[in-house]
Amino acid sequence: MTHITFYLDFISPYAYLAFEELPKQLMGISHHVEYRPILFGAVLNHHGHMGPAEIPGKREWTYRQVLWQAKQMGIQLDMPLAHPFNPLSLSRLAVACSGDGAPNRYVCETIFRHVWHGGKAADDADRLVALSQTLAPKRDLQDDDVKNQLKSNTEKAIAEGVFGVPTFAIDNKLFWGLDALPMLRQYLEKHALFSETDWQSVSSIKTGITRKP
Numbered sequence: 601m602t603h604i605t606f607y608l609d610f611i612s613p614y615a616y617l618a619f620e621e622l623p624k625q626l627m628g629i630s631h632h633v634e635y636r637p638i639l640f641g642a643v644l645n646h647h648g649h650m651g652p653a654e655i656p657g658k659r660e661w662t663y664r665q666v667l668w669q670a671k672q673m674g675i676q677l678d679m680p681l682a683h684p685f686n687p688l689s690l691s692r693l694a695v696a697c698s699g700d701g702a703p704n705r706y707v708c709e710t711i712f713r714h715v716w717h718g719g720k721a722a723d724d725a726d727r728l729v730a731l732s733q734t735l736a737p738k739r740d741l742q743d744d745d746v747k748n749q750l751k752s753n754t755e756k757a758i759a760e761g762v763f764g765v766p767t768f769a770i771d772n773k774l775f776w777g778l779d780a781l782p783m784l785r786q787y788l789e790k791h792a793l794f795s796e797t798d799w800q801s802v803s804s805i806k807t808g809i810t811r812k813p
Contacts, residue, residue: 602631602788605769607757608708609640610694610722611687613666613677614778615766616712620675625781629788635708636701637691638754640765646758653684669778678719685723690715692746693728696737701749707735773799 606622608615622633644651652662663679670677690711694703714731715722732741739746757767761774768775768784775784787794 602629602770604631604633606633606635607638607753607762607765607767607769608635609638609687609765610690610711610715611640611684612765613662613679613716616677616716617666617669617673617675618766618778618781619708619712621673621778621781625785626788629785631788633705634702635694635705636753636757637694637703637708637750638757638762638765639688639691639750642754643758643762643764647763649763651684677716680715681719681721683722685721687722689723689728689741690731691750692741693732693735693737695750695753696739696741696743696746697735699738701753710735 604626606619608619610616626633640651653659663683666677667679694707694711695701697703697707711731714727720727760769762769762776764776766776766778768780770784770787773787775781775787
């Protein structure tokens with residue numbers, strides 16, 4: 601059975617679409633998915649990056665693209681009332697519903713659809729209370745162990761080389777993005793394109809120029 605770690609943040613529409621599409625891509629393959637919420641903002645800060653929704657032009661393109669992709673995939677996606685928003689409480693809620701920082705698929709699905717169905721404010725306080733009542737977390741969102749597990753998830757992701765969400769970690773290899781799902785599928789099918797030599801060959805490519813920030 602193949603173990604897959606799915607690093608996600610509920611703020612990401614690409615992570616939501618990948619979450620909904622993943623079962624289709626894994627059909628017929630023996631697998632176990634471990635869902636690990638992380639703080640995408642902390643990952644961006646670590647790498648000195650801005651999120652797609654923080655860059656004028658790219659922000660609008662991102663929203664147009666994910667709405668189009670959702671329709672192509674037959675997945676409901678409604679943009680929340682405001683985006684980006686602070687996803688911290690949602691991530692802590694997911695972690696609080698687990699014992700080890702890895703919530704089950706039902707919890708992740710419920711939170712993703714809280715954000716991406718209905719076009720409402722994802723971080724509305726009253727909606728968060730109702731969501732918490734639905735999920736009945738095992739621990740309080742403000743408990744130190746909940747905060748520390750979310751932090752640990754994020755630090756582990758960064759240590760493994762994660763730079764964005766969604767990212768799927770398999771056999772010490774990372775597959776990033778919604779559009780990486782077909783590639784992930786071929787890897788799991790042991791396609792010849794995924795020889796270790798080919799996979800590692802890109803590390804020998806020299807950096808031709810470095811731009812100053």
